Amino acid sequence: MLARSSLRAARSARSISSPTVTSDAQRNASSQSSSESAAAWKSNGLLASSTLLAVGSVSWYYYQFGRPTQAMTPAEEGLHAPVHPWEHTKLYKTFDHSALRRGFQVYREVCSACHSLQRLPYRKFVGSFMTVDEAKALAEESEYDTDPNDEGEVEKRPGKLSDYMLAPYKNDEAARAANNGALPPDLSLITKARHGGCDYIFALLTGYPEEPPAGAVVQSGLNFNPYFPGTGIGMARALYDGLVEYEDGTSATTSQMAKDVVEFLNWAAEPEMDDRKRMGWKVMAVTSVLFGLSVWVKRYKWSNVKTRRLAYQPPPPNAQKQPGSVFRR
Amino acid sequence: MAGVLGGIYNSIVKRNAVFLTTIFAGAFATNIIFNIGADSVWDQINKGRQWKDIKQRYMGDQEEEDE
């Protein structure tokens, strides 16, 4: 539509301007004398040099300030994680909730020794991968502070569904002290917080080599992982074949556990994903039908206007104009 | 065909109040039917992945609960 109208405009513009342009050019050519050619060369040279100056200053400025800067070399950034075809990231797929259940088991038995999951309350597990009774039993395993009683003393009580998961360490300082100064990050939003998301975490968990490659410098207390920025990571390899025993009989290989725990962590970061996708499809379906209808209704309402034709018919030259008479046709 | 359409026209469209009422009633009915249909398609695509498909395994001997 737009292209057509612009073409039309261009055509009309050409038809208007072309005769005048050619006649101007002819006039210029005929009236130009050799004495004026020096002045024309001068103005052309001015134009060329000012263009050169503009382009040159822009490119100089870009060279100085416009180029992207990298704080780290590619080696220091870490290896880029290979992209895997995650089933749950497809636009029309929910999380596999049995994988979430397995992934939570891996988190509980392996990761939770160091990593917290503080933004998740136990009630979120109900209806996602746990029954009410299982979640209640899980909550009661941890102890929480009560509100101050009449004497102002704070007591301990078993956890409830409304409580949030407890961290393995009391605070960040305790976590650092227990881990050689490295702070294990909270995992609640980790798939959103790391470049590469699921792929990065999966690559990190499964990417520990048997021993660091020749020439790699590994500081004491650190472990080598090519996917971690800087390649020296405080966390040692955590997942080994058969480390946990899945209750549904899935064989617990390293990559299976990594895949399950990554899907669980993605759920922890985006527990609303299932509903979001389902709702998104509904909205897309309704709005696309609505768009088609609105196009039809627009054309319907405008059809009278668009097909209207206004014609002016001047009176015939021999008609007598008289004061007060109406000319009818 | 024309008779049926004429009947619909005379009974629904001719009076604006009736037409508007029909539109809003139809909107609510469409909403409900569309939600049910879209959800069933969604559940069909994601069969076996959602909690409601696998929870029977873990409810086990417990009595049926509402979530």
Added chain:
Amino acid sequence: MSLTKAATTALRTLPRQPAIRSPAAALVNQQRNVSDASTSHSDFKSPFHRGTTPNHQDTTVIPSFGKYKNGTETGNKMFQYFMVGAFGGLSAMGAKNTVQDFLKNMSASADVLAMAKVEVDLASIPEGKNVIIKWRGKPVFIRHRTSDEIKEAEDFDWKQLRDPQPDEDRVQKPEWLIMLGVCTHLGCVPIGEAGDYGGWFCPCHGSHYDISGRVRKGPAPLNLEVPAYDFPEDGALVIG
């Protein structure tokens, strides 16, 4: 590009409104571009005119648009009303869901709802004792009343009170009195087993409540509020 072009042509040809533009008119249009507009009138023949000479013409003739029509009148009309009605109906559906979602945002969020219920074990409260628990940030009084207290609360002539209310309206089981521990005057927390009537006494401005939590003396305008609660089984209480 070709896709959008095909789509626009398809949309254009879809409704096919009666178009007055005829080949002759198009010709006139083209000629008008090259020649002066004032001389083109002789080329244009209006369908509304029957007369042949320009000076004697009849304007009352309605031309036939038959060759531009397709479908029956009722059918076309029903199609048009259906399209417009469906457009309005789907828009109404979307508007309803949008408004509903905004209203849903105003209701309590999931973490508030999770805290909104409190379970209490009643077996640990002996007869004639008060227990104060916290519920939604407010104290809740739970009193295990003795039979004498129940009798006193029920026999009292409640119609003469400032906020008249019989005892059976304030309790589900007569032995358990459950109410919010917030004085209805200015929001202090009353003291239990105190006051002139053996119930609660507010230390701030001296309101006296009886053993059913009804105001008997002092500035408080209303009785102590009773929250929603339930006994799911014997010896268990759920407030909220």
